[in-house]
Amino acid sequence: MIFTINNMRSKNLYTVFLLTVILLAITYNSDNLYAQTSNSNISNLEKRLKTATLSEKAEILEKLVYEYQSSDNKKFVKYAQQYVELNDTLVSSEAKSEMFKLLASYYQSKDKPAYPDHEQSVDYIKYAVLALALLTIIFVFVWYFKLKSNYFKKIDEITAKAEEVYKEKYEKISSIESRLAEELSPHKEEQKTLEKNELELKKQLKVLEESNYLKNAFLSNMSHQIRSSLNGINGFANILETELAIIGDESLYSYAQKIQQSGSKLENLLTNIIDISSIEANVTEKSIVECNIAEIINDVESINIFKANEKGLIFKTKVGEQMPLVFADNEKLKKVLNVLIDNAIKYTDKGFVTLMAEYIEDNSIVEIEVKDTGFGIPVEYADLIKKAFKSASQVENEKSYQGIGIGLKLCKRFIDLMDGQIEISTKENKGTSFRILLGVANEVSTEPDTKKAEAVPVTLLNAPELGSLDIFIVEDDRMNRMVLEKMLKKSGSITTTVDGNHAMDVIKKTYSKKKFFHIMLFDINLPAPWDGTRLMQEIRRLYPEYKNIPFIAQTAYAMAGDKDRFLEAGFDDYIAKPIIKNELLTLMEKQIEKYASK
Structure with a gap:
């Protein structure tokens, strides 16, 4: 507060000092400015007088008279006499009368006591102002040095107090820092241990990533080599099967058929193992897009209808009249349906296999159902999808169910990737039903569904x-x-x-x-x-x-x-x-x- 008041006083002193200097400058320069301006006007008038006409002379002489009236008595008298001597046609009698009065007034003033003229008055005022300004400057300097002395005294007091406070705070801070250092010492050791562990984990992660890369490379190479070989085996088995069917050799036809079936099982097993390994390694790519269920079902039907016909089963498909698009991975959904239908055909000796899709508007979901009239699954294994997906080969009818577990496990993983649900309903010796629930992607489409595949080949x-x-x-x-x-x-x-x-x-x-x-x-x-x-x-x-x-x-x-x-x-x-x-x-x-x- 004291510092603020002193600061304000200093500013006021500076203001007074500045105004005094300005006043001196004005006093000194005003007289010079007035004199310069007046002299400039008189000089111009006298030059014009030399070349002026008679009518212009009257006007110029009148101005010169008034200019010299208060500054130069001789020139005033000179120009006043010239003015009254002008022809009456150039000046009026009233103007001459006025000029005579000025001359008379001048001569009368010469007989009166002397008084300071205008110039003396101006000098008097100028010296008075100058004296006042000097006194003001002296006062300002005296006041300034007094304030300065008090100001520095207050500064010293404040500085001393600040140093005292700083010393006190510094001691407290030093004490706190010492205590913190003691308390954090064990944590620093823990941090070093954590950093060391983190570094070790990063090294292990790098090793795992390299191992995972090698694993994927191995799986990819193994898949390529096995598939190339299987293509020859299955292809020739299929050709041989066709040729033997034409010839009518049932025994050899049966052998060729078994070769093809074994090759297909090996292919499916290889595909499922690779897919499951990819999911567990978190390298499975998914592409969730808007999918047309009718088109997917038609594609699945065209692939599986021939297998069903060969086994003497009735394969039916049904799609609701108004079916919205669903959010799903198109290829993975087809694979899930193909696995479920392949199992249904494989484990159904007679009857039918159906693939149906229905829009449940209240829940905004699409339900896809794969149903068969096959062996069914025993009750103790009906929950295999939701739990550990135990292989159904563990049941009594081991021969009939061998290998079903891997395919179902893959179906569950794929549906989970699509944020969907898969449910099972089964009765032993009555059949099995799988229901897939997927979220819809849009409003119900009013366009007719794509034409379904016919039983006759394309x-x-x-x-x-x-x-x-x-x-x-x-x-x-x-x-x-x-x-x-x-x-x-x-x-x-x-x-x-x-x-x-x-x-x-x-x-x-x-x-x-x-x-x-x-x-x-x-x-x-x-x-x-x-x-x-x-x-x-x-x-x-x-x-x-x-x-x-x-x-x-x-x-x-x-x-x-x-x-x-x-x-x-x-x-x-x-x-x-x-x-x-x-x-x-x-x-x-x-x-x-x-x-x-x-």
């Missing part, structure tokens, strides 16, 4: 009637080339190549003859420097006409994300080895129709 399956396609195959494995040729021999003309260079040579020759193939089947794992993806992209770059021809990747790469990777690279569709003839023909038909409609 167009390409009637190969003898078609037989007009030009099919181009790139496959480096001789066994797989032979399988594809046998599968497609009734679908049209087939051209096979063994690697990328061979394929480019054939395309170049046919292109020069203005010949184009109708559909392209490319293996992905080709001899260096080519792979199927690069080969497809190069052909479409060099020969733009092939941008309007479907390319299908037929490959043993079937890990999570492989299909999306190939589709994003530019392939129109994808089929994993081992290839099933019906699936391949259905897929080819779909692509031919799609490009034909463009």
Whole structure:
């Protein structure tokens, strides 16, 4: 507070001092300014007088008289006499009379006592102001030094108090810091231990990541190698089965059928193991999008209806008239339904298998049900999906249920990834029902559902009637080339190549003859420097006409994300080895129709 008051006083002193200096400057300069201005006017008038006409002289003389009246008596008398001597035509008698009065007044004043003239008065005032200003300056300096002395005294007092407070606070802070250092000492040791453990965990995590990478690489390589071999086994078994059925050799036909069934089981087991390993390793990719249930059911039906017909079962599908889209992973949902239907067909000797979808508006969910009239599952294992998914091979009817556990476990994991639910209802020797519940993605669609698949095979399956396609195959494995040729021999003309260079040579020759193939089947794992993806992209770059021809990747790469990777690279569709003839023909038909409609 004292500091503030002293500060205000100092400011007031500075203000008074500044005003005094300004006043002195004004006093000193005002007289000079007035004199300079007056002298400038008189000088101009006297110059004009020399060259002025008679009429202008009267006006100029009158002004000079009044200018010199208070400053120069001689010039005042001189110009006043010249003015009264002017011709009466130039000045009025009243103006002359006024000028005579001024002269008379001047001569009368000479006879009176002397008084200070105007200049003396101004000097008197100027010296008085100057004296006052000097006194003010002296007063200001005296006051300033007195305040300054008091100000520094207060500063010293405040500084002393501040140092005292600082010393007291510093001692307290030092004491607190010492206590904190003592208390934190054990924690610092703990922190060092934690940092050491964290570093060790990071090292272990890196090792685990490397191990996980090696595991995935091993699974991918194993999957590719086994699928490539299975493609030859299953393909030739399927061809042999067909040929033996035509010949009518039931014994050999049965052997070929068992070979194909065993190969299919091995393929499904391999696929399920890899999928489950991917889920447990948290490397499974999911693509939750809006899915059309009617289209998914149609695709699943077209794949499974033939297996049901071969076993003499009735396979029915039903989709509600007004069905909204659902949030799901399209491919994983198809896989779940295929697993459930495959189990239903496998463990049902007679009766029917149904696949139905219904929109439950009150709960905003879609319910998909797979139902059969098969053996059913014993009560003690009915909760296997929600719990540990024990293999049903542990029940008494071990032979009938062998292997069901892995597929059901995979279904549960996939549905969980889609934030859905799967429930089981079963009665022994009565059948089993699986219900899948998925959230809807939009309002109910009023458009009619896609036309359902018929029991009769699609167009390409009637190969003898078609037989007009030009099919181009790139496959480096001789066994797989032979399988594809046998599968497609009734679908049209087939051209096979063994690697990328061979394929480019054939395309170049046919292109020069203005010949184009109708559909392209490319293996992905080709001899260096080519792979199927690069080969497809190069052909479409060099020969733009092939941008309007479907390319299908037929490959043993079937890990999570492989299909999306190939589709994003530019392939129109994808089929994993081992290839099933019906699936391949259905897929080819779909692509031919799609490009034909463009």
